Amino acid sequence: MNESAAGSQTRMVQVRQNVLKHNDLIARVLREKFCGAGVFVVSLVSSPGAGKTAFLEKLLGMLRERGMRVAALVGDLATENDAVRLARSGAPVKQIITGTVCHLEAQMVEDAISRAEWQLAELDVLFIENVGNLVCPASYDLGEALRMVLLSVTEGEDKPLKYPSIFNTADVAVVTKMDLAAAAGCDVGLLTRNIHQVRPGMEVIETSARTHAGLEKIAELLARRRTLVK
C-alpha cells in the first residue's frame, strides 16, 4: 500500500472510530429512555434471507394474542416490503430506509421513534430488525436490551466461525428454518458446536416460522430476560 492509501485508510479508521463513539453516546441515551419507559427492546441481526421478517411476523402475532403490547422498527436499504409484512400481525410497525448504509445506527432508531410518535411507556416490547448483514451491525449499539442473531439451516454450519463478531456481540442465537434442516442436509449439532466454539455457553433456540416450532421458547426467553432487566 502506498503512503496516500495508507493515509486514507488511517483517516478512515479514525473517522469511523468517531462515528462509533458518537453512536455509542446516542445508544446510551436511548437505552436510558427505554429503561425509563419500561419497554424491553430486542434487536434482530442476520444474513439477508435468514428469515428475520417471517420469524418476527409470527412472534408479533403470538405475543399480541397474549395481550402484550408490541411494536417493530425494520431496516432495509430499499422498499417498505418488510414493514408491510410485519404490519399483517396487527402491531404498529415503522420502516427505516437506509439507502446505501449497510446497518442501522442509534440515530436512525431515535429518528424513527420520533416520526412514529409512539408512546414508549405504552409498549411492552419493541423489536428492531436490522439490515440483513452478518458483519457491520455487530459494531453498532442500538440501545437494545437483548440482541438476537438469527442463522438459517440453509446457510451452512460454518457461519459462526466465519463471522465471529456478530455472535460475540449478540446475547442469544436463533436457528431458523428448522423445517428445511433435512432437505438442506444441515447438521444442527455441528452448527451449535460451532456457535459454542465462538461463544461458549450461548443460548441457542431452534425455530421454524412455518411450523411455529420454538416460538414458545422465544416467548419464555423474552419473559425471563425482561424480568431480569426490569
Place this chain on the structure above:
Amino acid sequence: MNESAAGSQTRMVQVRQNVLKHNDLIARVLREKFCGAGVFVVSLVSSPGAGKTAFLEKLLGMLRERGMRVAALVGDLATENDAVRLARSGAPVKQIITGTVCHLEAQMVEDAISRAEWQLAELDVLFIENVGNLVCPASYDLGEALRMVLLSVTEGEDKPLKYPSIFNTADVAVVTKMDLAAAAGCDVGLLTRNIHQVRPGMEVIETSARTHAGLEKIAELLARRRTLVK
C-alpha cells in the same frame, strides 16, 4: 442529528470517497495487468451462505477436467475453511483474511496475488470469491472482467428489490440451490422478475451445486464472455 454528529458523518463520507477513489485506481491497474496477462477474472458476490464456495468448488473441478488453467482467491473475515474446500478441486487457491472488513478491496487482491507468486499469464480464469455480504462489496471494483451475484432459493424472492446496488453492479445473476426450490417454496419466476425489475435484461442462470444443474451454462457463459474480452 447534532452538529458534531453531522460533522463526523460528513467527514466519514469524504474519507470513504477518497478510499473508494483510491480503490478504483488500484483496480484499474489490476485490470490492465489481468488483460495484459490474458487471464479472465471473475468475482463472486452474495449473502453469507448462498453457496458461493460449493458452486465454485464444483465449477473449478469441471473447468480443470476440460483442461482450463484456473485459480481462486477467497475472502473471509476469519478461517481458512473456504480455501481448504476450494483446494479439493485441485486448483491453486489463496485465502484472504479481512479481519473486521466486510468486503474485499483491490489492494487485498493485489497483495494476495503477490504472496501467491502466481504467474498470471499461466492462468486462463482467476475467480475471486468475496466476503458474504449483499451490500458493501457492490462499491469496490476488484479489477474483475465479470461480476456474478449469487442468490439462493432459500433467501426469499424479494432480495433483488431490497439490495438493488449489488444487482446493479453485477453482470450476471446466478440462482443457487435450485434442488431446494420446492422445499423452500421459492417462486423462481417471481425471483427472476424481481431481478429484471432492478436490472432489465440481466442474464439469470439457475444452478445447483448438488445436482450440477446449470454448471454447463456457466461454463458456456465464461467461454463466451472471455472471447468478448480478449
